[in-house]
Amino acid sequence: AVVVVEHVVLALSKRKPPHSPTTIRQAAREVARPVLFAVSIIMLVYVPILTLQGIEGKMFRPMAITVLLALGASVVLALTLMPAASTFLFAKVELKERETWLMRQARRVYEPLLDRALGHPAIPIGLAMLLVVGAGLVAPTLGAEFVPRLDEGAIAMHAMRLPSVSLEESVAATTRVEQVLLERFPDEVRTVVSRTGRPEIATDPMGVELSDIYVLLHPPDQWTRASSKEELVAQLGEVLEAEVPGQAYAFSQPIEMRTNELLEGVRADVAILIYGDDLAELARAGDVVSRVLGSVEGAEDVLVDQVEGLPFLNVIVDRTSISRYGVDARDVTGAVSSIAGHPVGTVFEGQRRFALQVRLPESSRSDVEAIRRIPIALPNGGTVPLGELATVEEDEGPASVGREAVRRRLTIQVNVRGRDVAGFVSEAQERIRDEVDLPDGYFIEWGGQFENLQEATERLAIAVPVVLLLIFVLLYLTYGAARPAALVYLNVPIAATGGVFALAARGMPFSISAAVGFIALFGIAVLNGVVLVSTIRDLQKEGGTLAEATSRAARARLRPILMTALTDALGFLPMAVSTSAGAEVQRPLATVVIGGLVTCTLLTLFVLPAVYARLGGAVTSRDSLPGLEPQPQA
Structure with a gap:
């Protein structure tokens, strides 16, 4: 609309x-092709965002679709509504091209x-090269993360105890x-x-040794012991380890x-997945890897799946003994089931029903000798102790067995604080590769947010180029020369x-949100260059x-x-300084665009004229696009 109206006013x-009306229509026709070309560039730039999948796709694809639809609508309105409105508003007005005081300055x-x-x-040219080299040196120090962490105003704690803990002890610990x-x-x-605990459904089983603790917080301006959420989490951990020990x-x-758990099956930022066949060997490897991880800077809340340590009571029926006594094996297993509870009927209360179970008293359930003395009825009368018909012994077994792709799996979860996830994973991978020796047939994979970052980066690495x-092909077809x-x-x-320096100045790592900002920035940057070069060639x-x-253009x-x-900068400024809910995702995007606009504008105004005046060459037989102007974005 700005392009069309400015050209109409100029005419x-x-x-x-x-x-x-003929004059206005002719002026609008002169810029119709450049407008379509400019919008095509910007719309193409947003196409890579449509290739994003998973959570990053859910976050940014709607934005890209909205921008594409808005750009399409803007073209239609610019080429139809603007000429019609100009005919109505400017028909009897004497127009003069004037510059404002700010523009004159x-x-x-x-x-x-x-x-x-x-x-x-x-x-x-030298200053531009220094900027590029400087950005190349600064970029590796930014680090990387998947998406910025949103502040939900609450903390979710995960408490882990020994697998042998009872429900009563777990409840007492969480109450404390x-x-x-x-x-x-x-x-x-x-x-x-x-x-504490959760039904053993397929999606998320959790034993009584595990508890989820949700901590709802007051507004940060009321806090007295911490100035940030990271500091508060550190203090919570110190206090709980001192006053409620025995838990991780x-x-x-x-x-x-919950999002991490649904997407990756883990609750932490990074997951190390160790695959193998033997549970004991997996546990040993997990202990070694967890010690190495704990020594890496930024590692917090290192948790290893507890695959061993759950107490078992093994009752093995002696087939020879039950044959000698004439006892059926089902009679033995039925007596054993009374330790936990043997269903014998159903109690109805209106529409509700309850299972009626027979269970041994607490004193008998916790004493192995008492269990061995459980009487088993003989077919011809009399009883025989359970210990005469079966071997009863206490043992330890696996607390849980994780499997994936037909292999047993041990998961180590770790949160990252005080540094970027990508930098942490890179250092951790190098340390584990140098310090951990796995048996033949055992291997490690990395998951969590780092895996999402890798997948999104790989897709953008193909789509953006x-x-x-x-x-470039569009530009070549336009100018007829490379x-x-x-x-x-x-x-x-x-x-x-400019985007790199802006991220560094605000202490922000590279993220998918920042990548979307770079994508939006490239469209503006190319369009600004087209504006100047097209005018020079005209x-x-x-x-x-x-x-x-070059000088006149x-x-x-x-x-x-x-x-x-x-x-554009004013349009993105509220996003860059916002502190409202969800602003953590918006700030990197807006920061990249605003920082890039500064360097891009300086290049277009100074460096590009200096370079083009030396290397631009003569105009070919193909005409460049006339009257191309930039389209402001927000």
């Missing part, structure tokens, strides 16, 4: 009112600097945890709710924990440097030399280029 400013500063850049091109948190953190903790704790957030290549298309592409790395066709055309396109940068 009408050369005529006296009343203005003919910007031109006073810009034009002398442009002359210096054109006279000494080595200076802007609730009391300690409410007493020691009255200004931070509002409510504590705990849940892991900290997360309610929605985050393909789209950039398609944009040189101007390549010079336009100078904007892409320079724009990326002036060359009118007979101007390369140097003259840079001055003429100062206003639309600055307008694009300012409107």
